[in-house]
Amino acid sequence: MRDLGGVAGGTRVGSNVSLMAWRWRAMLVRLVLALFTVTCVASHSAAADGRSESASDDRKIDFNIPQQPVSSALHAFAGQTGWEVSSPADVSEGRTSPGVQGTFVPEDGLKAMLAGTGLTYRLIGPQTATIERETSSGVVPAVVAAGAAGAATGAMAAANGSEGYTQTVQKPVKVPEVVVKDVKERPHREELLPEYAGGDVATGxxxxxxxxxxxxxxxxxxxxxxxxxxxxxxxxxxxxxxxxDPTARASASTSTGADDFSIRGFNVSNADIYFNGMVGVAPTFFNSMMAESLERVEVLKGPSALLNGIAQQGSIGGTINLVPKRAGADPLTQFTGSYISSTQFGGHADISRRFGSEKQFGVRFNGVYRSGDTPIDYQSRESALGTLALDYQVKRFRVVADLGYQYQNMQAIRDFTTVSSGVQVPKVPNNRGNYDGPHDFNKPQVYYGDLRGEYDILDQLTVFAAVGGSYRNSRYVLTNRNITDAAGDLEPTSTQLIAETMAAWTVEGGLQGRFVTGPVRHQATLAYTYFNRFRKEGSGPFTDVPQSNIYNPTFGPAPDTSVDPALHKIQDMTLTGTTLADTLSMFDERLQLTVAGRLQTIDNTRFTANTGSIRSTYYESAVTPMVGLVVKPWQRVSLYANYIQGLQQGPVAPLTSANAGEIFAPFVTTQYEFGGKVDFGHLGTSLAFYQIAQPSGFVNPTTNVFGINGEQRHRGMDFNIFGELTEGVRLLGGAAFIDSELTKTEDGLNDGHRGIAVPRWRFVLGGEWDTPFLSGFTLFARGTHNTSMFLDQANTQEVPGWARLDLGARYMFLQPNGKPVTIRANVTNVLDSGYWDANSFGQLTVSDPRVFWLSATIDF
Structure with missing residues (x-):
């Protein structure tokens, strides 16, 4: 069952806590803004360090770069010299470099490599260059195109999903860049790595x-x-x-009003989503995070206790990290109007600017509002989002801050459903129906913020620190129904109003240094993390819900929501961790070994609802190691392997067992993984093989002693593909295979069975095609297939497999002022397929029906 006591979060409370809420919000806003202002002012004297310097690199290097596309040659040049070179994609595309062989200083080597290509370079800093077009009259900035051809190129760039676009010669504008990173220096901790070819994913x-x-x-x-x-x-x-994504999936439909995830077959709670690398900040917790303010959604597959610490809800399948948008190099004023069936309308404003003599200070605002009915019976949804992102960057100092507010009001939630033991999963009902009825709702609102900074004390030593937090309040009514027979009958139950508040703080700090010992280069990190979450909850009177049926539902009276329940503390959790890690590299980073360890402590106190008395306490520590190896036998091939653990709070023996009350050490989940990644220049692929073993506990029927006796083991394969198959054709997707097996189960009854809600295969393949018959017009298609799953460990309740088709199109054209307009149309679940989906708790949700999405984005 979904643990609403542990996963549901945030509430709108009554007058007895409103003053506290407003004081907490004001404190959070003042703290983040004050810290951001103080650090910016204190570091202003370091601004001179960020000014451009003349290039100085007199080393002579033996070049052996053969004839090849310019973009590939630039990658090779960066790898051999350690330079950073940037080139707009439309400049290098379709051009061939003659290569360069012989001994040269880097600048002369670059000049020879561009000979005859119609391109030249401009030095913009130490060992830093940008590529530009060359004409008989001199250098034309690469962002300028001429006449109608330039307009056409700009249309295609925006249609391809580019962040920028190209205009006529009179108005130079930004175009997407291919950035060739210096492979000999790690990116800054806060540096956003560039996008890969096609722009759908990032290079890191x-x-x-x-x-x-x-x-x-x-x-x-x-x-x-x-x-x-x-x-x-x-x-x-x-x-x-x-x-x-074939490996990570949302295992609940959007009609539930909440997110539930599965990565490599194991549950990942939406409460364990990270924001800028910190847990407890993102507006999740039985709340769907709105996406318009996000620059990246980073999905790490597999346990990550060493990297991210123990997850507050015990998720071990993987990690999802959200990266907010920041101000780009060019001003942006953009508005998107949208329509979603059946009658949802909304608008999104995205505005950013940079200030200062060297554009070192950036501001970006995102504001969203949507409201209206969904295609589900009785259901409506209102969503609002406001975010402000600030950043200040000079050579040695970088600081970012985020402030956000999110509100949602979802009426007539179609919630999770269970099936009685031994009952076959019935045929899925109409995917537009709502057997939960019109009374269930959720109204969460979240205030959140963070501040991150790093300072290069020395060229090879960086100190970093971050603080973040969130305050949530919500009121909700949820009716969890149970299906009692194959005819779809729902047993009677009861429901009530729940009010809840939660405050969370997270802190991170440490040092990262780079040094050399003989032939070995090191990047060492020492870090400390702290997280605290405090929750309160209250409830109204119970309301009876009558017997019903999923195909022909009946509803009882609405619960009493006029009450303002008193709130009592139900949990106080603190998680701490100290990490020491070192990445050792040799042979120009073709061999990299990372070894690390993390000491973690769990301090969790739960309180009895409605009384506030202590129900249970848990205090345990554990050390989790990690070893990772990267080998690059060729320039564009990376082979890797890792050993890493996941960590969950250990159980407490139940009262009915002979060892009642015994507290067990944290569960340690172990992963072994190896794989390879190949970069074909414009198309990337990865292939991974892994084993994850998660322990489980039960009472031995012979001795009546509770212990860690069982195990769920997943052996699987992940395949991912992304990038440009050919000019104008982009792919994104892959395949995932999971051999799930239960071992050492109670009396061996379920040995060899599959884990709950784990498909054997999942296929996802999406593609975009920039049509040649209409400039700026792009078509999109994506197919998904999920094989069957089981709802129980006995593997008697099978959830049928399903397939879905999504389609889309967009058309970009330029306004008379040269700014783009993009019209988008998408249809999800085109064939209106109805199917059950399932989560790791053995709960079902009905698939969303066919939904139409229309929008128009205008740049000003």
Whole structure:
């Protein structure tokens, strides 16, 4: 069953807590803004360090770069020199470099490599260059195109999902960039790594306390979805990003009003989603995170106790990290109007600017409001979001801050459903029906914020710190129904109003250093993390809900929601961790070994509802190690392996057992993984094989002693593909296979059976095609197939497999002022397929019906 006591979060409370709520919100806002202002002012003297310097690199290097596309040659050049080179995609595309062989200083090598290509370079800093077009009259900035051809190129760039666009010669504008990173220096911890070809995913993402890593330098399988996917697929809630992923999936329909996830077959609670690398900040907790303010959704597959610490809800299948949008180099003023069937209308404003002599200070605002009926019977949904992102960046100092507010009001929630033991899963009802009725609702609102900063004390030593938090309040009515027979009958139950508040704080700090010992380069990290969550809850009187049927529902009276229940504390949880990690590299980083350990402590006190008396306490510590290996036998091939653990709070023996009350050490889940990644230049692939073993506990029927006796083991394969198959054709998706097996079960009754809600296969493949017959017009299609699952450990209750087709199109054209307009149309579940989906708690949800999405985005 879904643990509403542990997962549901946030509430709108009555007058007895409203003053406290407003004081907490004001304190959070003042704290983040004050800290941001103080750090910016204190670091202003460091601004001179961020000014451009002349290039100085007199080393002579033996070049051996053969003839190849310019973009590939630039990657090779960066790898051999350690330079950073940027090139707009439309500039290098279709051009071939003659290569360069011989001994040169880097600048001369770059010049020779661009000979005859019609391109030149401009030095913008130490060992830093940008590529530009060359004409007979001099250098034309790469962002300028001429006449109608430029307009056409701009249309295609925006249609491809590019963040920028190209205009006529009179008005130079931004175009997407292919950034060639210096492979010999790690990115800054807060540095947003560039997008991969096609723009759907990024070339890297955050690895917890280790900071950002390029995927080719990471000993893990990670997919980092970009804001272009969010915008072009018209994604309104973060969970829908996972529709593009074969390994990670949202295991609940949007009609539930909450997110539930599965990664590598294990549950990942939406309460365990990270925001800028910190847990407890994102507005989740029985609440769907709105997606319009997100720049990246980073999905790390597998346990990550070393990287991110123990998850507050015990999730071990993987990690989802959200990265907010920040101000770009160019001003942005954009508005999107949208329509979602059946009658939801909304608007989204996205505005950003940079200030200062060197544009070191950035501000970005995102505001969203939507409201109206959904295609589900009786159901409506209101959503509001406001975010403000601030950043200040000079050479040695970088600081970012985020402030956000999210509100949702979902009426007539279609909630999770269970099936009685031994009963076959009935045929799915009409996917537009709502057997839960019109009375269930959820009204969460969340105030959240964070502040992150890092300072380079020395060229090779960085100190970093972060603080974040959230305050949530909600009122909700949920009726969890149970199906009692194959005819779809629902047993009678009761329901009530729940009011809840939660406050969470998280802190992180540490040092990251780079040094050399003989032939070995090191990147060492020492970090400390602290997280605290405090929850209160209250409830109204029970209301009886009569017997019903999923095909022909009947509803009882509405529960009493006029009450203002008194709130009592129900949980106080503190999680701490100290991490020491070192990445050792040799042979120009072709061999990388990461070794790390983390000491973690769980301090969790639960209180009895309505009284506030202590119900249980739990205090335990554990050390979790990690070893990761990366080997690059060739420039564009990365082989990797890892050993890492997941951590969950250990159980307490039940009162009926002979060892009642015994507290067990935290559950340790172990993963072994190896795989490979290949970058074909414009198309990327990854293949991973893994084993994850999660322990489980039960009472031995012979001795009546509770112990950690069972295990759920997953052996699987992940395959991902992304990027441009050919010019104008992009792919995103893959396949996942999971061999799930229960071992050492009670009396061996379920040995060899599959785990709950684990499909054997899942296939996802999406593609975009920039049509040649109409410039700026792009078509989209995505197919998904999920094989059958079981709802119980006995594997007697089978949930049939399902398939779904999603389609879309968009058309971009330029206004007379040269600014773009993009019209988008998407249809999810085109064939209106009705099916059950299931989660790891053995609960069912009905699939969403066919939904139409229309929007128009205008730049001003």
């Amino acid at each position: 993402g955050r690895l917890g306390v280790l900071g950002n890593r390029d995927i080719m330098d990471s000993p893990f399988n990670q997919t980092n979805y970009s804001s272009k996917v969010i915008q072009n697929q018209q994604i309104r809630y973060m969970a829908d990003v996972l529709n593009n």
